[in-house]
Amino acid sequence: MAIAEVFVRYDLKEELGEKKVAAAKDPLLQKVMDAVVEGDEDNIIALVNEAFKSHDPMVVIREGLVKAMDEVSRLWNEGIYYLPQTLISSDAMLAGLEECERKMGKSMERKGVVVTHTAEGDIHDLGQQIVNALLRANGFEVVDLGKDVPVDDVVEAVKQYKPAMVTGTALMTTTMTAFQKIANRFKRDGIEVPFVCGGGAVALEWVTSFDLGIYGKEAQEAPPMADDAVDGVPWTKIREKYNT
Amino acid sequence: MAKFTKMAYKSADEMIFGTTKKPVKYGRDFELGGGMVYPEIVNHPRPGSEETKKSLMREYEKMTQESMERAVTLGFPGLQVELEHVWQMTKNPDWGGDIAGQTVRQQEDMYQKYGIKSAVRATIADNRKPEEENIRDCRNLELALATFESSAKNKADNLSMESVGGKEISDHSIARGDIRGTLFGIGVLGSRDMEFMWKQIVDIANKHGATPGGDTNCAQANVAMFMAGGMLDKSVSHVFAAVTRAIGAARTLTAYEMGAKGPTKDCAYEDPIIKAIAGIPIATEGKTCACAHADLQGNLIMAVTDLWSNEAVEYHDMFFGTTAGCFVEILGYDVALMNSAIALGKEKDLQEMMVYSDMYRDPHTYVVAPAQAYEIGKEIVANNTDYYSRARAGAICAAKLILGDEKMRLSNYEKEDLQRILRELESFPDKEADFIDQCAAIYKKSVPGFNLGNYGL
Numbered sequence: 001m002a003i004a005e006v007f008v009r010y011d012l013k014e015e016l017g018e019k020k021v022a023a024a025k026d027p028l029l030q031k032v033m034d035a036v037v038e039g040d041e042d043n044i045i046a047l048v049n050e051a052f053k054s055h056d057p058m059v060v061i062r063e064g065l066v067k068a069m070d071e072v073s074r075l076w077n078e079g080i081y082y083l084p085q086t087l088i089s090s091d092a093m094l095a096g097l098e099e100c101e102r103k104m105g106k107s108m109e110r111k112g113v114v115v116t117h118t119a120e121g122d123i124h125d126l127g128q129q130i131v132n133a134l135l136r137a138n139g140f141e142v143v144d145l146g147k148d149v150p151v152d153d154v155v156e157a158v159k160q161y162k163p164a165m166v167t168g169t170a171l172m173t174t175t176m177t178a179f180q181k182i183a184n185r186f187k188r189d190g191i192e193v194p195f196v197c198g199g200g201a202v203a204l205e206w207v208t209s210f211d212l213g214i215y216g217k218e219a220q221e222a223p224p225m226a227d228d229a230v231d232g233v234p235w236t237k238i239r240e241k242y243n244t
Numbered sequence: 245m246a247k248f249t250k251m252a253y254k255s256a257d258e259m260i261f262g263t264t265k266k267p268v269k270y271g272r273d274f275e276l277g278g279g280m281v282y283p284e285i286v287n288h289p290r291p292g293s294e295e296t297k298k299s300l301m302r303e304y305e306k307m308t309q310e311s312m313e314r315a316v317t318l319g320f321p322g323l324q325v326e327l328e329h330v331w332q333m334t335k336n337p338d339w340g341g342d343i344a345g346q347t348v349r350q351q352e353d354m355y356q357k358y359g360i361k362s363a364v365r366a367t368i369a370d371n372r373k374p375e376e377e378n379i380r381d382c383r384n385l386e387l388a389l390a391t392f393e394s395s396a397k398n399k400a401d402n403l404s405m406e407s408v409g410g411k412e413i414s415d416h417s418i419a420r421g422d423i424r425g426t427l428f429g430i431g432v433l434g435s436r437d438m439e440f441m442w443k444q445i446v447d448i449a450n451k452h453g454a455t456p457g458g459d460t461n462c463a464q465a466n467v468a469m470f471m472a473g474g475m476l477d478k479s480v481s482h483v484f485a486a487v488t489r490a491i492g493a494a495r496t497l498t499a500y501e502m503g504a505k506g507p508t509k510d511c512a513y514e515d516p517i518i519k520a521i522a523g524i525p526i527a528t529e530g531k532t533c534a535c536a537h538a539d540l541q542g543n544l545i546m547a548v549t550d551l552w553s554n555e556a557v558e559y560h561d562m563f564f565g566t567t568a569g570c571f572v573e574i575l576g577y578d579v580a581l582m583n584s585a586i587a588l589g590k591e592k593d594l595q596e597m598m599v600y601s602d603m604y605r606d607p608h609t610y611v612v613a614p615a616q617a618y619e620i621g622k623e624i625v626a627n628n629t630d631y632y633s634r635a636r637a638g639a640i641c642a643a644k645l646i647l648g649d650e651k652m653r654l655s656n657y658e659k660e661d662l663q664r665i666l667r668e669l670e671s672f673p674d675k676e677a678d679f680i681d682q683c684a685a686i687y688k689k690s691v692p693g694f695n696l697g698n699y700g701l
Contacts, residue, residue, distance in 0.1 A: 081478070
């Protein structure tokens with residue numbers, strides 16, 4: 001046996017195909033799409049303004065920005081894009097969206113509100129930041145409560161913003177215990193909101209041991225879960241869909 | 245502050261597990277780096293036990309007892325117990341202090357009865373939030389320092405920390421594959437915060453006769469490493485994590501320039517580089533931390549260790565005993581193998597096996613192998629004019645080493661990403677002040693709450 005046979009580089013057997021992206025309706029929108037797909041935050045605003053010469057801002061959003069982000073999501077799901085590419089595309093998309101909203105003089109209607117937080121005692125909020133970016137790029141309004149958030153603050157925010165969904169992230173098993181307390185407070189106060197919990201040592205068995213809890217394994221599950229929540233799918237069905 | 249200007253070792257080949265240039269003695273006849281490797285167990289309390297001080301103290305009492313008893317039962321010469329604080333132990337300084345005192349007393353009893361060598365490491369939680377508060381003057385800092393005091397007063401032997409300076413920038417940047425922000429967040433801001441924190445930690449340790457242990461780039465380089473994950477993950481590229489580790493080494497070195505003595509923190513995968521430069525005993529973790537995360541350097545990271553750890557294992561029943569005993573057994577037998585190799589004069593043979601079992605498994609693994617760690621260390625030391633220059637030099641060295649070894653196979657994506665990283669690193673300004681100006685302008689816009697004042701800038 002050669003030393004090289006001690007392990008197998010499965011990653012090298014998995015070389016993926018080239019990046020092919022759907023075409024836009026015209027060259028100006030194509031440039032907007034390309035900028036989002038390439039994560040070109042430096043040029044997106046100029047390109048969006050160029051597109052305004054022949055398109056209404058809503059068309060730029062729908063046929064340029066959103067369509068491009070759909071392609072980014074597809075590339076990520078197919079394993080062609082890595083997370084950093086997805087996030088810088090999200091940054092570019094949101095910068096372009098802000099410019100369209102400025103042109104329209106109003107904010108685009110969002111799909112719904114999601115309240116996100118990182119558990120009390122936990123300062124590891126990168127998972128939450130990624131969830132925030134993906135939700136925003138997929139058309140949701142995110143109320144970001146930050147990290148190390150006490151149970152009372154989460155409950156108060158949910159009463160104030162009435163979100164379609166709440167998320168909680170935690171790295172440690174001893175900080176994730178706050179999630180059950182939050183869910184119990186929601187139940188006590190008659191709040192029936194899907195509560196998606198994930199991160200680090202958080203496990204499916206724990207999260208599904210209490211009402212409202214839905215286990216979020218990967219950050220990219222957050223937008224489709226929020227779509228379901230906005231569509232009125234009850235937490236029991238969302239849990240069934242993602243956790244069984 | 246005296247910066248390292250030369251390597252502790254003449255060559256990578258001189259480095260071996262169990263022996264260091266600057267051994268450390270503390271605790272109950274416990275010596276690190278003096279010719280033997282020891283195990284270090286990190287037990288983590290079960291969810292719910294942290295609800296009250298009484299229940300948490302009881303949890304730690306049981307975990308420590310079972311760990312020490314397993315070590316005695318199996319005839320292990322010594323054991324270090326790490327108390328890696330859950331946040332309640334740092335936000336309530338008396339909790340952290342009393343648990344340290346209780347653990348020391350348990351070890352004293354076992355030492356009196358059986359003569360087992362032992363020590364306690366107290367790792368205080370860094371709960372500061374750089375984007376939300378003044379991390380040089382906030383309640384979370386006061387509590388952390390008070391907990392260092394209470395732990396040292398209660399005779400914790402080793403004071404350590406996993407500090408988080410620059411994390412607001414590095415989190416943002418690592419997730420986006422942005423090497424500029426990663427170099428800034430870790431290499432510049434992280435190092436400056438280390439200087440601030442470790443001055444105070446060393447003072448507290450010296451005041452109470454404790455040993456200032458070490459720090460780790462867990463909050464930053466480990467984020468990149470964990471996100472890179474296994475072979476099939478598609479988060480951060482593995483080459484990005486490898487280069488980030490070299491940057492992390494330049495940052496973690498600051499603790500030892502400020503007076504920390506080691507043994508270092510187990511989750512500091514940059515420690516082989518630290519040992520090469522500073523010559524202090526290091527703690528590492530690999531296959532034994534499978535309970536906490538998957539590891540692509542399970543054997544290799546033992547190659548120059550002095551204290552072999554398990555990261556953290558939650559306390560649960562097993563078929564025989566609990567995790568607190570089982571993981572001591574796993575660690576203890578690994579250590580026995582290393583010590584046997586030393587006793588038989590076969591340590592370099594065993595080290596070679598450790599290294600070759602993993603070195604080409606992953607580029608991050610590659611850069612922490614002794615030969616590459618030594619080369620990266622040399623570049624850090626040779627460019628030790630300021631934090632930025634040394635971190636950048638270490639990063640460039642890591643990238644070139646990976647690209648220059650044809651046995652280190654990379655996917656097309658990883659290779660292109662590494663070439664991109666190297667191009668960017670080489671394009672950055674030569675002067676630290678220019679780099680800081682450049683980064684300040686970029687990240688004040690893109691990272692909400694970022695405050696240069698947190699870093700004395």
